[in-house]
Amino acid sequence: MHKHEEAARSSEAAPETSETDASVAVPTRRTVRQVIAGYAALAKPRVIELLLVTTIPAMFLAGREFPDPLLVLVTLVGGTMAAGSANALNCVLDADIDKVMNRTKRRPLVRDSVPRRNALIFGLLLGAASVAVLWFGANPLAAMLAVGTIAFYIFVYTLLLKRRTSQNVVWGGAAGCMPVVIGWAAVDHSVQWPALVMFGVIFFWTPPHTWALAMKYREDYERAGVPMLPVVATPEHVAKQIVVYSWVMVGWSLLLIPATSWLYAAFALLVGIWFLFFAHGLYRDVRAGEETRPMHLFRRSNTYLMVVFVAIAADAAIGLPMVGLPW
Template identity: 45%
Template sequence: MTAIAGPRVDRVRTRSGRATVAAYVSLTKPKLVELLLVTTLPAMMLAAGGWPGTGLVLATLVGGMLAAGAANTINCWYDRDIDRLMSRTRDRPIPSGVIRPRNALVFGVLLAWVSLVLLGLFTTPLATALAAAAVLAYSVLYTMVLKRRTHHNTVFGGLPGAAPVLIGWAAVTGSLDWPALVFFGIVFCWQMPHFWALASRFRYDYFRAGVPMLSVVAGPVSVGRQSVAWAWGTLVVSLLMVPVTPQLGWTTGIATLGLGAWYVAESHAWLNRIKAGVPDRPMRLFSVSITYMTLLSIALVADVLV
């Protein structure tokens, strides 16, 4: 019996250890972190006019990943009460009891500290300061102050959401310039239809949790119209990328125009479905938004390399 029980206990402990690690990783919202980092590398390559160096890229991406993961972890710690009320979030590690709130908070603070040390050692003071500001803006200003108080929370949350662009540029140059600010504007505007589509899909969850998202306090038509306006804003700002960035050419010009038109068309299609009273399928716009940002980032990188 002893010979059998030992390996079984070891296997159980291994599975338990892996599950715990996976739970801590999930606190960082890795899919969201991945989407944010998609914009960091193009910004770095635009700043460098090519490949900025493997060491700098790794330090910036890892540091940015840890900073975003820290902000998301603190968000999960603070929102654990409302996460229990929402079907989309009730299985997260804290409300499900897998990770204790205090441990999650310590983990988030530790991630933030490591990220800033890494960025401070291997990038620039401005990039480090921007990362620190982004963590504070998302975890404190957005999560603790604005999210439960105003439906404008998404707009304020879009500022740290677009910060990886500025961090990536500053990591290379130690300063900011117009291409970085325009790219920041694209990502900022892009986030509104992206997140409002998701919030519309889960509007009842937010209503039950008492979170005043736009999809809760405004009618569907209003949400759709504002999403259309921000999609147009994304297109208009994106058309400035080529004029302010000498190293970009016709590849990016065609990509920004085509992808922006697609994003606008899909936002109008969502609004039209809402007005028609048919299933509005907000997640279709959500999916298109992810593809839009991914393809735009690829186009920027390709243009710089070519």
């Protein structure tokens, strides 16, 4: 997205200057495509991929069948708007942090491609639209869960936890777990225990996933004054915590077996062992003082989550007999 934006800017003619003062340049007018790209970047579309990976399987499991396509579409649109709202408002509040971090210095507010006031209005409008879409297209429970998610991400994670504690992503990560609950509620009009188990899988997945990224960008977070665990703790302690949370995550994922079948059980166990192998490998390399590649674990964490939730969807769609009693 940013590469296209830079290419578009570089291809434009040089800005015109006034006749009275050739040293004062008139800013080049931005194209419609550049404006759209700027607002889209505010929503952090790559972060929203988690919504797509987890929401649909939750909807499959809630009905133990293919959900209504229109309901899926409405839920994804409403959920995407809610996530985009939270992300845009986060960009407004964290613009000072984004400015000093190499990983985030190309975001719209840092580059002044979107005015701060406009970004705030955009985030609020997206949030209001998400509530309307979910309220009338799904049900009020799904809509209210979306409101709670936005509020939690902004007020609890961004304003309260992020700059104050190394446990920021542990508790603040709960906002990223809500798509499965919203998806379940959209189908079932309630929140049952399998939805909470799926919530927990993502909850315990978030620290290993985020801390692996933070190990790579430790200097970025330190420069920004964000006390991520890799900033305030030794690499060995961070790697050990990644292993602990990984074990809890894999164990927690098996709690969903009574609501599924042997298909999910097999995939959850195998991909869990696979991920634990690499988590322990990172810890071993850190202890041995060898070169570590935390981004490898970061990418594999994405693969882990995708496999687990695809297995949930496949299990529900095929309709194999459940291991335990239905909820």
